[in-house]
Amino acid sequence: MSQEPETTQGIASDEYDRVEPPIGWDGQTLQEMLDESEQLLEDTGRYHGRERLEMKEDEPFQYERMFSRLRGALVNARETALHISASAIVREIGELAFQLYTPEGDCIATSTGIIVHVHTGSLAIKYMIEEGYEHGRTIQPGDIFCNNDNDLGNVHTADVHTLIPIFYDDELIAWADGVTHEVDIGGSTRGHDQLASTTRYEDGLYATCEKIGENDEVYQDWRDRAERGTRTPMFWDLDEKCRVAGAHMIREALTDLVDEVGVERYKEFTREAIEEGRQTLESRVQERLFPGTYRDASFMPVPFKEEGWNPVSQKNMLNHLPVEMEVGGDGGLSLDMTGASPPGPHPYNCAEGSMQGGLWVSLTQCLLHDGKVNDGSYFAVDANFPEGSVVNPQDPSLSYHTAWGSIMPTYQAVWKNISRAFFARGFREEVNTGYSESGDTMSGGGFNEVTDEYFPIAPFDLSCQGMGASASRDGLDYAYTMWNPETDMGDIEEWELIEQGLPFLSRHIKPNTAGHGKYRGGSGWETLRVVDRSYDMSLYKHVRPGVTNSTSGMHGGYPQATNYSVRVHNTDLEEQFEDAEYPISDKVPGDLEEDVDGDVVRTERGIYFPTTFENHDLVYYHMGGGPGYGDPLDRPFDLLKEDLEKEIYTPDVVESVYGVVGDLDEEEREFEIDHDATEERREEIREQRREESQSVRSFIDEERDRLVDRDLSDPARRMYSGVFDRGDDWSDEFREFWDLPENFEINME
Amino acid sequence: MSTDKSQIEKLIDGTLPWPELRDDVLPDPKDPERFETTIEILQERVDWDDRILVPLNDHLYVVAGDDGRTVKAECGHELCSADENWKLECDIRAREEQEETAELYPELMTPDPDWTFQIREYFCPECYSLLDVEAVPAGYPILQKFEPDIDTFYEEWLDQPVPDGQ
Numbered sequence: 001m002s003q004e005p006e007t008t009q010g011i012a013s014d015e016y017d018r019v020e021p022p023i024g025w026d027g028q029t030l031q032e033m034l035d036e037s038e039q040l041l042e043d044t045g046r047y048h049g050r051e052r053l054e055m056k057e058d059e060p061f062q063y064e065r066m067f068s069r070l071r072g073a074l075v076n077a078r079e080t081a082l083h084i085s086a087s088a089i090v091r092e093i094g095e096l097a098f099q100l101y102t103p104e105g106d107c108i109a110t111s112t113g114i115i116v117h118v119h120t121g122s123l124a125i126k127y128m129i130e131e132g133y134e135h136g137r138t139i140q141p142g143d144i145f146c147n148n149d150n151d152l153g154n155v156h157t158a159d160v161h162t163l164i165p166i167f168y169d170d171e172l173i174a175w176a177d178g179v180t181h182e183v184d185i186g187g188s189t190r191g192h193d194q195l196a197s198t199t200r201y202e203d204g205l206y207a208t209c210e211k212i213g214e215n216d217e218v219y220q221d222w223r224d225r226a227e228r229g230t231r232t233p234m235f236w237d238l239d240e241k242c243r244v245a246g247a248h249m250i251r252e253a254l255t256d257l258v259d260e261v262g263v264e265r266y267k268e269f270t271r272e273a274i275e276e277g278r279q280t281l282e283s284r285v286q287e288r289l290f291p292g293t294y295r296d297a298s299f300m301p302v303p304f305k306e307e308g309w310n311p312v313s314q315k316n317m318l319n320h321l322p323v324e325m326e327v328g329g330d331g332g333l334s335l336d337m338t339g340a341s342p343p344g345p346h347p348y349n350c351a352e353g354s355m356q357g358g359l360w361v362s363l364t365q366c367l368l369h370d371g372k373v374n375d376g377s378y379f380a381v382d383a384n385f386p387e388g389s390v391v392n393p394q395d396p397s398l399s400y401h402t403a404w405g406s407i408m409p410t411y412q413a414v415w416k417n418i419s420r421a422f423f424a425r426g427f428r429e430e431v432n433t434g435y436s437e438s439g440d441t442m443s444g445g446g447f448n449e450v451t452d453e454y455f456p457i458a459p460f461d462l463s464c465q466g467m468g469a470s471a472s473r474d475g476l477d478y479a480y481t482m483w484n485p486e487t488d489m490g491d492i493e494e495w496e497l498i499e500q501g502l503p504f505l506s507r508h509i510k511p512n513t514a515g516h517g518k519y520r521g522g523s524g525w526e527t528l529r530v531v532d533r534s535y536d537m538s539l540y541k542h543v544r545p546g547v548t549n550s551t552s553g554m555h556g557g558y559p560q561a562t563n564y565s566v567r568v569h570n571t572d573l574e575e576q577f578e579d580a581e582y583p584i585s586d587k588v589p590g591d592l593e594e595d596v597d598g599d600v601v602r603t604e605r606g607i608y609f610p611t612t613f614e615n616h617d618l619v620y621y622h623m624g625g626g627p628g629y630g631d632p633l634d635r636p637f638d639l640l641k642e643d644l645e646k647e648i649y650t651p652d653v654v655e656s657v658y659g660v661v662g663d664l665d666e667e668e669r670e671f672e673i674d675h676d677a678t679e680e681r682r683e684e685i686r687e688q689r690r691e692e693s694q695s696v697r698s699f700i701d702e703e704r705d706r707l708v709d710r711d712l713s714d715p716a717r718r719m720y721s722g723v724f725d726r727g728d729d730w731s732d733e734f735r736e737f738w739d740l741p742e743n744f745e746i747n748m749e
Numbered sequence: 750m751s752t753d754k755s756q757i758e759k760l761i762d763g764t765l766p767w768p769e770l771r772d773d774v775l776p777d778p779k780d781p782e783r784f785e786t787t788i789e790i791l792q793e794r795v796d797w798d799d800r801i802l803v804p805l806n807d808h809l810y811v812v813a814g815d816d817g818r819t820v821k822a823e824c825g826h827e828l829c830s831a832d833e834n835w836k837l838e839c840d841i842r843a844r845e846e847q848e849e850t851a852e853l854y855p856e857l858m859t860p861d862p863d864w865t866f867q868i869r870e871y872f873c874p875e876c877y878s879l880l881d882v883e884a885v886p887a888g889y890p891i892l893q894k895f896e897p898d899i900d901t902f903y904e905e906w907l908d909q910p911v912p913d914g915q
Contacts, residue, residue, distance in 0.1 A: 286906055287779065290803065291898040299886065301864065316864070318886060329901040370777055420895045424803050426787030428760055429774050471807075472760050472770065512854050518807070519763065547861040549868075549884035555806035556879035558868070561858035589857045604861040630807050631879040636763070656852045689870075689877040693840035696871070696891065700837075707888045713865035716886040737890035 015215050016141040021134045023172045024103055025267060030129040030139075030172065034104040047106075047275040047379055055265070055272050066261065066269050067109065067372060073253030074098045074111035077178070081246030087183045087235040088498045089192075090242065092490045093460040095181035098246050100254070101125055103172045107375040108270050114181065114484055115364060116155055116357040119378050121177035123153030123353040124161060128209050137211055141167040144213035144244060146222070148185070149206050150351045150400035157203045157401045158185045158192040162212075162243035166251045168258050173266065176250040178243035183456045184231040184445070187401065189610045191443030192458050195542045196609055197399040198310045198345040204401075205229040216248065231445065232456050277376020282331035284367050289327045290424035294417035297322040298409035301548040301715065302346050303605045313345040316715040318548065319390055320723055321406065322730065323413035327421060334382040335359065335414065339730025340389035342722045343398050348405030352392040355385045358407035359414070365485055366418055366432060386728065404483065405544055408437040411482060412551035412627075415468070419554060423471055433468035433475070433515070433554040435482045436524055436624030439543035439563070444610060446501045446537030455500045457539060464489040466514055466522030466625035469557060474639070475514070475522030475626035477648070501534030502619065506584035510622045511647050516657050517557030517628025518635050523648045524560075526622035528584060528592075530573055537613040541565050541621060546606030557628030558657075563606030564589060568618035571598035586620055588650060632658050633682060637673055644671040659685045704738050710746060720746040752780045758790055784907070797825050800912050803897050808878045809835065811897060813913030818899070826875035834893035839871040839880060845887065860884070 022029040028036070040049040056063045077098045082091050089095045097113035105125030107118045124147040133139055145163040148154050154161065159181050166174040182192060187204030189196050197203050205226060212222040218240065226240070227233035258266045302317035319341040326334040343349045356378060363377055385392035390406055412434040419431040445456040464487055467480035481487045492504050505528040515521035531537055544550070549559040566586060573596065576582050583595035593600055596618060601608075613619065640660045643649045647669075654660050659682035662673040710717060724731045724745055735744050752760075752773055759765035760774060780786070791810070792801050799812035799821060808823040811831045818831035828838040844850050845867045850859035853868065860866035865887040871880045883891075903911040 287781075291901045291906065293896040293898075295892045295894050297885070297889070297892065299884075303861075318864070327898075329898065329905055417894075423806065424895070424897060426757070426783040426804075427779065429770060472763055472765065473767075512858060516853065548864050548866040548886070549860060552881075552883045552885075554881075556808075556881055558853060558882050559884045561854040562860060564857035588855050602857065604857055633879070634807065650855075653854065686877055689840075689842065689872050689879075693842040693870070693872055693877075695874070696837050696839050696841045699841045699843065700891070703888060712887055713863060716865050716888060719886060720888065734890055738888075 018140055019167065019170045023134055023139060023170070025171060030103055030134050031132070034126065034129050037104050037106070041379060047278055047376060048271040050271050050275040053272045053276055055268055056276060062261070063269060063272070066257065066266070067273055069257055070100055070109045070254070073250050074100060074109055076253070077246035077249040078111040078113055080249065081178070081242045084238055084242040084245055085180065086238045088490065088494050089183055089458060089460045090180050090239060092494045093463060093488050094486060095460065095484070096242065097179055098250060099177045100250060101175040101177060102270050103174065104129065105175065106274055108174070108273055109372070109374055112486055114179065115373070116361040116483055117159065117161070117179045118360050118373070119356045119375060120153045120155055120353045121161055121163060121175070121179070122375060124163060124209050125175055127152045131209070139165050139172065140214060141165070142215040143211060144216070144218060145209060146207040146212040147209045149208040149396070150354060150403060151396045152209055153353045154351070155354045155357050155407070156193065156403040157187070157206070158182045160185070160207070160239070160243070162240065162247055164247045164251060166254055168255065168263055171263070173258065173263065174254055176247040178246045180239045180243055182230065182239060183235050183458045186229045186231065189540065190231060190445045190456065190538055191440070191540060193404065193440040193443060193542060194347050194401040195540050195607060196309050197347045197401045198313045199399050200397050203399050218244065231454060273372050274374055274376045274379070277372040277374040278380045279376070280371040281333070281363070281368060281377040281380035285327060285333055286331045288367060288425060288427055288430065289418065289421035291327045291329050294325040294327070294420055295323070296413035296416045298413045298551050299548060300348060300405055300409045300550055301545050302344070302348065303547045303607065304346065307605065307607065307609045309609060310345060315718070317344055317346065318715040318719040319344070319348065319406065320719050321391070321410045321413065323410060323417060325414070325417045332382065333380065336384045337389065337391055337410070338384065338386055338728050339723055340386055340391050341719060342388065342726055343390045343393040343395065347399045347401035348390065348403065349393050349398040349400050350391050350403035350406035351400060352385045354400070354403045354407060355391050355410070356383065358411050359383060361483060362411045362414055365482070366415060366430065389726065402440070402542070408482060409545070409550040416551070416554055423555070428471035431471035431554070431629065433521065433557060433627040433629050434551050435468050435480060435626050436465035436560060437544050437550060438462045438465050438481050438483070438623070439606060441543055441621040441623070442539055442541055442619060444537070444539035446534040448500050449533040449535055455498065457499050457502055459495050459499065461489045461495065462623060463487040464525070465623045466524045466560065468626035469515070469517055469519035469521050469629035471519070471555070471629055474519050477523040478509070478525045478623060480522060480626070501532055501537060502529045503532050504529050505582055508585050508587070509647050511587050511650050512653050513561045513622070513625035514648055515553050515558050515560035515625055515628035516632045517553055518630025518632065519557070519628065520635070520643070520648070521560050521626030521628045524623040524625045526586060526620065528586070529619045531613045531615050531617045531619065534615060538610045539613055539619065540610040541606065541608050543606035543621060547604050551627060553627045554629050556631040558632070559627050560625040563622065563624055564602065564604055565606055565608050566592060566600065566602045566620045567608070567611070568592065568596055568598040568600050569614065571596050571616050571618050573616040573618065583618070587647070592620065633685065641671045641673060645669045655681060704740070707738055707740065707746070714748070717746055718748060721748055752783070754786055754790065757783070757786045761787070761790060795823060797821070802899050802912060805895065806880060808873065809880055811899065818913065822873045822875060822878070824873060824876035824878070826873055831899070832896065834891065836871050836881065836891050836893070838874070840874045840877070841872070842870045844868040844870070
């Protein structure tokens, strides 16, 4: 029987019996299990060499029932445990997930939620195995481990994992992992996705696969250290209880299952479930994609020259994130980021495990909507995130606080590559041109003037961005984010309860954010908030990208609009409120100035570093739109009429891009098209295309001259220089394309 | 899931009502004949006889013609052979200055001109349909974004002879 102490309300009343190594299956150590698993995969190409899924074929109902029970246990743990949390981003938006792993760290099943973590917990477990925890630190029934070290298995610093080993008859049969997104993790500034952090030493609290408890109780010294290391100890404490409680629920459910089916059948089930996940991806590739080679590239602007705090970060940088994918004739899928920029003095450095997480959360949305969602798909994809690059730095001294700044742009390119394959195959409805990258609209915190309590600012309504268009319809408006398929804007009242000093003045569709095209991208939205009855309020805005696009459109569609920043200090809002008036929008940049007096700060950058705000200062942020699909001149008139009436676009933009002219009744929101003027304008646009374009061959000659003269902006030069310095094949391909000599270099001198 | 030809025609036209898209087209399993049905519809719609081997976008195809496999626009213009980067045979407009990008989005909502970032528009040199748009820094190579493995697809995945017998 399993080793379960008698418990009272979740608190151990007795100690577990200790186990001695080896604790793996059939007398193996965990390292031996891991070695065997990797060898079998290498030798056979199949998880644990399982060519035939015997249990699935011979006992299909039992097999599926086991998976459903485990999946149900994980979902149940998530849905129940989140109520322990007090943080709105966990309780309201569901920024948590639970996973079940094999003893050697391969994911069998996951809950709903932030499933980007399917593989990150795996890496942490494998680290503990390879570092010999079984023999030194020891892995015992009732132990609790914690990890948020990105380099060892995490997405970004604010995500915190609680891992517990699950034993059955002195044998480790599984690991349960609960992860929540913390609203604050300490660090050099307030906020959960820091902007100012340039090294690990500014990131905040790190747990490095640390044993933080035994006999089902968290050590007091760890609890004290963690609570004193974050700015929101109450949220931290309840989030940790949430993770531990959920993991214990999973342990209980798994123990019941094994009691029922027997441990040997459970073991075989786990092998087959993961192999099935691998096979499912391969068969889905053959069913949906087209064999061949696909290429795309994303870019991440880092406009720190004027904003950066640390002198080494005070420069404008542009990260190169190229993605080449191969859909093999055998159904294999590979991904290669050769040519990626080196890491840098910014928080966007991204560990390999984080990139794997991004791949995973993308594939589950575009290719693996059903089936067994587990590490099988990880084994089916051959990914190369080059060592020493920004997407796999292998350097724990860097800041990884906002790794999403590399993940989100990268997977725009992945989605486009896969979408080209969908299109070629005829699955136009599956095409997705990308998404708006959420960034972090507003972060920081302040103190309530009445209670003197600290409140964090971390609105997760940012999870409702514009989605990219497909090849058969427009993108979803303000209802999507790539990192959580169950996106939710949350209730304003919930945010105001937590973020006490920053009530909302408005929420409004943000016109002209959606990428143009035959099918437009989903629209973004905007919000205005005012600082109220607070002191020591420090906020930063972290919306990406601002000064450049990060991605393109598809098949003639345009990239979405870029983001910008505006805030107003020393406003006249106190007087305006007396008259029950106040600004509600910056629909077209500059509108705000007409409705408020004060010191307006506007920049192209979507970001500003932590800034002090006083009462009645005005805070603005907007969510972006998604990229468009197809030639805008192919967009039907009735959809453009609707766009204008819903304020997705303003009339001047529709006339300029789509050539549609008419009268908009602002009051009634009714648009009447002028067909003659429209026909004339569209012919004018076609003529402009002829007159203003040149052959690509002549463009290449001009651009080549420009490269020879190094007539590029500093960030563009810095990007090429960094990639050249890494000296990989991409640099040679660059020189070859432009017909430049082998010793051609671009550097910053 | 089986979808009839008229549904795929509407899917291509963008006129399929949402309930049908949601209930018949999006769910798994997908219609195994989708590729063949799509090619049949597209072939009926073009004004030329070359056999479409794979669609690249709304206005561009890899076709089998008298001169072998080529990339051909819907208007009939042939850009290049199938294994070359068709973009190199297009016309291009690269928007980089603020007054150029301002035609697309309002001020502050387009790339900062100080960053020498370009919106590159690729047109068919015959009919001036917009075939692709890229957002890249100045000096960025023009990528060949898709190199289809046509032989493997027909012979190994569809288990059919390649239509042009090459």
